Amino acid sequence: MRDIVIIGAGPAGLSAAIACREWDLDTLVIDEFPKPGGRLVGQLHQEPDGEWWNGIKETQKLVDKAEAFNTEIKCGVSVHHIEKVDNGFAVHTNQGVIDTENLLVASGAAESPAPLPGWTLPGVMSIGAAQVMTNVHRVRVGNKGIVAGVNVLSAAIARELQLAGVELHSMALPAVNTVTKDAGNPKKVMDGLVRIAHLAPSAFLRFGSKFAKAAWIRNLAVNFYPKGGVKMWGMPIHIRKAIVSINGTTQVESVTVCKVTADGEPVAGSEETIEVDFVCIAGGLYPLAELAAVIDCPFQYVEELGGHVPVHNQQMETPVEGLYVAGNITGIESSKVAGAQGTLAGLSIAKKNEKSNAELDIKIAEAMKQVKTIRETASIQFHPGINAGRKKVEKAYQAYEQANA
Amino acid sequence: MNQNRIIDHPVLGHLENKTPVTFTFDGKTYEGYEGDTVASALLANGIRQLRVHEESGSTRGIYCNIGHCFECRMTIDQTPGVRACLTELTPEMVVESGKVQPTPFSQPEDMPQTYADFTEKHTDNKEGDPNA
Known part of the structure; x- marks a missing residue:
């Protein structure tokens, strides 16, 4: 039986592994x-x-x-089930069952889909798919594309595609339907855009400063949004235009775009066809938390953190004995925050067998402070009110502990 | 081969010292690089269509590229249902696209092929349908 199995070799999982190994725990990191x-x-x-x-x-x-x-570190290992057993967990993988006393789920996040008619055609992909193809595999996903969804993530990745010389026609909203909801609402999208004003030092700063922090200015900005879009790095961002459908027979050939009102209602007769050969759908991120759910970890829905998150305390412990969480599974934040959370989780796990180690106590206090410092100085903030969201989770943990005391 | 590679990148630098890996896709030989996934090697060769819908036959390619959506399932070295985006390319790998499967209870031509088809087939007002 292992001391600790870490699911996820991202910044949180790797940082946690380093902390665990520093305290000499028998550690295994697995990733799909x-x-x-x-x-x-x-x-x-x-x-x-x-x-x-x-x-x-x-x-x-x-x-x-x-x-x-x-x-x-073992890659190519998929976890499909976790069982609570005596003194620990049995982690079921495509390469057999791994027994461990402690478990850290650092499974990260997944992208919310924004389904549009025609989105199953080859050439349509999530914006994260395009990011991995472009930067990791160095493969061009197409010759000319369009981004459906305007948010922190899509703006950052659109810039990455441009850097790699991949042509983007523009960014526009996905048409409003029962699934896309807020992602297709210009006012809601504008609220989100204000928070990425600082992302790029030059062009984007000017873009963001136009809309200031006051709600009435943002409303004004939505109502009088420039017809040609606001340009970021030379590429138009449209929040008063929506992609209504993706067209093609065996792959993407074009998209149909229409004008929308400030509330996202399509303007009849305003449809135009834009020839593209790829479409990136950007519906935002949500915590990928199923593995914590299968071992009965309680959950809390926190909008500020991107969705349902496993209940946990500031030391990254969950109410399930021996189960820890770190990184985006606890809420959507930058990779730097994830890393700091991982270090903290690793130290908390080490603490389990070193109850009265003063050095470790100091390290944990420092690591908790580090998470907060990084959060405050993060250049990318995905959701407003991160701190309020974190407080909600902490409260939920306390309530759960009291109820089960 | 590899016509869709991003060779030069202003920040990530020039792509060099890549070890070629040969594989076959539907019987034809292609070349990818060591470190590629099956999905990235195919896309680098301009191949977007990885399978067809098992029943309707409509075309499918990658969607999420990180193993969540299963849209890229293919037959790899005789194992069906393998996710191309999570499978590392190995030399002489045999990759086959996903095909239409037998549908004893419905005819493929009855299935919608496009979204327009789908809406046309599913907007008939049926008697007693609460959504009609």
Whole structure:
């Protein structure tokens, strides 16, 4: 039986593994993808200070450090079930069952779909798919594309596609339907855009400053949104245009776009056809948490964190004895926050067998502070009110502990 | 081969020292690079269609590229239902596209082929349908 199995070799899982190995725990990291790094490997953006954040390099640093501590990392391992057994867990994988005393689920996030007519055609993909193809595999996903969905993630990845020389016609909203809802509502999208004003140091700053923080200014901006869109790095962003359908017989040939009102209602007769050969759908991210659910971890719905998250405390412990969580499964935040959470989770796991270790207590206190510091200085914030969301989860944990005391 | 590769990148640099890996897709030989997934190697060769819907025969390609959606399921080295986006390319790999499966209870030509088809077939007001 292992001391600790970590599901997910992203920034959270790898950082946790390093902390566990530093305290000499028998650690195994598993991941479904053939390479370690999770979604960190695809990331590439310029920080406000002009430095490039290169996910491939950051991943290599983490992997090198983990390997220096003789950490076992197994890729290509899919977990399909977890069972609670005496003194631990049985993790069911495509390569057999792994027994472990403790378990850290650092499974990250998944992309919310924004279904549109024609979205099953080859050439339509999630924006994250395009990111991995472009930056990791160095494969061009098409000759000319359009992005359906305007949000933090899609703006960042659209820039990455441009950097790689992949042509994008524009970004527009997915047409409103029962699934896309807020992603197709110009007012809601504008609220989100204000938060990415600082993402790029130059062009985007000017873009964001136009809309300020006050709600009435944002409403004004939506109502008088420029017909040609607002340009970011030379590419128009349309929040008063929506993609109504994706057209083609065996693959993407074009999209039909129409004008929409400030509330997202299509304007009849305004349809136009734009020739593209690929479409990136960007519905935003949600915590990927099924594996915590199959072992009866209680959940809390927190909009500020992107959806249903496993209830956990500030040390990343869940109410299930021996089960820990870290990274985007606890809420959608940047990879840097995920890494800091991973370190904290690793230390919390080490603490289980070192109850009265003063050095470890100091390290845990430092790690908790580090998570908060990184959160406050994060250049990408996916949801507003992260701190309020985190408080809700903490409260839910306390309520759960009291009810079961 | 590899016509869709991004060779030069202003931040990530020039793509070099890649080890070629040969594989077959539906009987034809292609070349990918070591470190490719089956999905990325095919896309690098301009192949987007990985399968057809098992019943309707409509075309499908990658969607999420991280193993969640199962849209890229293919037959790889004789194993059906393998996700191309999570499978690392190995030399002499035999990759086959997903085909139409027998549908003893319905005829494929009855299935909608496009979204327009789908709406046309499913908007008939049926008697007693609460959604009609």
